[in-house]
Amino acid sequence: MRNNRRWFRISLTMLVLPLIFALAGANGDGDHKETKYRWDIIKATSFTPVTVFEGGFASALANDGSRITVTGNGTFDLRESDDVTGGGTWTTYAPNGTTVTGNGTYRVQQLVRFDVAPGVQTAGLIDNIPGVKGDLTDNRAGLLFVRIAYSDGSKGVLVVSCHLNGGPDFVARPAAPASIFEGITASKGYTDYWSRVPPIVTPVPVDGNRTLFHILSQDEKKD
Amino acid sequence: MRNNRRWFRISLTLLALPLIFALAGANGDGGSKIRWDIQHYPGFVLQPGGEAFADAVDHSRIRFAGSGTFQADGADGNDVTGGGTWETFSVSGALTGSGNYRVVHLVSWHVAPGTLPCPPITDAIAPCADARAGLAVLQIQYSDGSLGKLVVSCHLPVGSPDSVYEGITVSRGFVDYLIAEDPDLTMNGTIFHVVRGDEH
Numbered sequence: 001m002r003n004n005r006r007w008f009r010i011s012l013t014m015l016v017l018p019l020i021f022a023l024a025g026a027n028g029d030g031d032h033k034e035t036k037y038r039w040d041i042i043k044a045t046s047f048t049p050v051t052v053f054e055g056g057f058a059s060a061l062a063n064d065g066s067r068i069t070v071t072g073n074g075t076f077d078l079r080e081s082d083d084v085t086g087g088g089t090w091t092t093y094a095p096n097g098t099t100v101t102g103n104g105t106y107r108v109q110q111l112v113r114f115d116v117a118p119g120v121q122t123a124g125l126i127d128n129i130p131g132v133k134g135d136l137t138d139n140r141a142g143l144l145f146v147r148i149a150y151s152d153g154s155k156g157v158l159v160v161s162c163h164l165n166g167g168p169d170f171v172a173r174p175a176a177p178a179s180i181f182e183g184i185t186a187s188k189g190y191t192d193y194w195s196r197v198p199p200i201v202t203p204v205p206v207d208g209n210r211t212l213f214h215i216l217s218q219d220e221k222k223d
Numbered sequence: 224m225r226n227n228r229r230w231f232r233i234s235l236t237l238l239a240l241p242l243i244f245a246l247a248g249a250n251g252d253g254g255s256k257i258r259w260d261i262q263h264y265p266g267f268v269l270q271p272g273g274e275a276f277a278d279a280v281d282h283s284r285i286r287f288a289g290s291g292t293f294q295a296d297g298a299d300g301n302d303v304t305g306g307g308t309w310e311t312f313s314v315s316g317a318l319t320g321s322g323n324y325r326v327v328h329l330v331s332w333h334v335a336p337g338t339l340p341c342p343p344i345t346d347a348i349a350p351c352a353d354a355r356a357g358l359a360v361l362q363i364q365y366s367d368g369s370l371g372k373l374v375v376s377c378h379l380p381v382g383s384p385d386s387v388y389e390g391i392t393v394s395r396g397f398v399d400y401l402i403a404e405d406p407d408l409t410m411n412g413t414i415f416h417v418v419r420g421d422e423h
Contacts (some may be wrong), residue, residue, distance in 0.1 A: 064385035117397035143397045178281040190335035190358045
């Protein structure tokens with residue numbers, strides 16, 4: 001009988017332990033930032049005012065002028081490199097610019113690195129990215145590296161860089177540093193499409209080669 | 224008797240299998256390490272200690288020197304060595320920062336076609352036959368605490384596709400020095416070598 005009670009207590013402890021650890025884990029992460037971001041290759045449907053949606057495209061060139069064009073979006077968490085979602089489509093072109101040499105989809109496998117940058121979004125922009133605030137306070141500039149897997153079995157690294165233009169009052173709403181590029185670069189196997197295609201701004205802005213980051217959650221905890 | 228022969232054949236196969244796998248492994252670069260170098264080749268003698276530059280979109284520049292190793296099969300991205308020195312320059316050319324960096328992780332490695340013609344080149348880093356073209360993406364830590372990535376791309380003179388460039392690109396914090404300057408213009412460049420097991 002005494003033996004039975006002892007085993008009952010041990011079993012109960014074993015059952016409760018995971019719950020205790022789960023609760024401790026949920027509350028006891030110490031002092032840190034829990035930040036989830038969304039990245040987008042955006043589509044601008046208007047420039048007066050600038051109106052952006054998800055579903056745009058961006059391109060980069062390799063050394064011989066061959067090109068990769070990608071679409072896509074996704075999310076990542078700064079605390080956990082495997083906590084990623086997203087992907088998009090890819091098309092590669094020969095140096096002549098028109099012959100398609102491959103296409104398919106890609107998915108994000110892992111966050112390599114993200115650095116948020118200074119800079120504020122231009123006032124008046126209409127932000128139609130799904131699941132964000134829409135008031136521009138969650139827009140961020142920055143530089144993102146993610147590992148990606150292409151649908152043809154090849155692998156690479158996608159670089160997404162976002163330069164926020166600030167203004168029109170540049171004291172209240174400063175732009176990101178001029179050293180930050182707007183657009184993407186990507187590697188696919190041993191080919192690095194390192195030369196981003198810049199967005200066309202003048203004389204008339206044209207859709208394409210634009211990116212955007214949003215903070216989805218930011219929670220500073222102190223135990 | 225027939226049973227004995229069958230067991231003999233099975234035993235022989237089992238004994239031979241490790242030898243077959245070992246030989247197969249020796250023919251590829253899979254189990255080896257790769258050494259990368261920012262090299263220079265004065266007088267066509269390829270040697271360590273070169274320099275490479277990359278530019279940001281505002282034409283500020285970064286200068287890199289260095290070398291290191293990583294696993295060819297990428298099985299353990301943390302099994303890396305190496306690093307070097309860095310200098311940053313403003314748009315006007317003024318020195319804005321300098322220090323050391325070290326490689327902390329291999330993100331990806333892809334070997335590319337291509338060979339080094341020896342002669343006319345003399346390879347003073349490793350056997351010429353072990354030279355490789357390719358693309359390596361490495362995570363690095365700068366001596367001032369900032370982090371970034373170093374991309375080393377090597378185009379060998381014979382057989383490398385035109386899409387493979389020669390040079391480096393580098394990120395430092397949120398700045399991507401994404402425009403590789405052609406190092407060949409100053410007899411500098413990049414190179415990978417397979418480091419065989421007995422050279423570790």
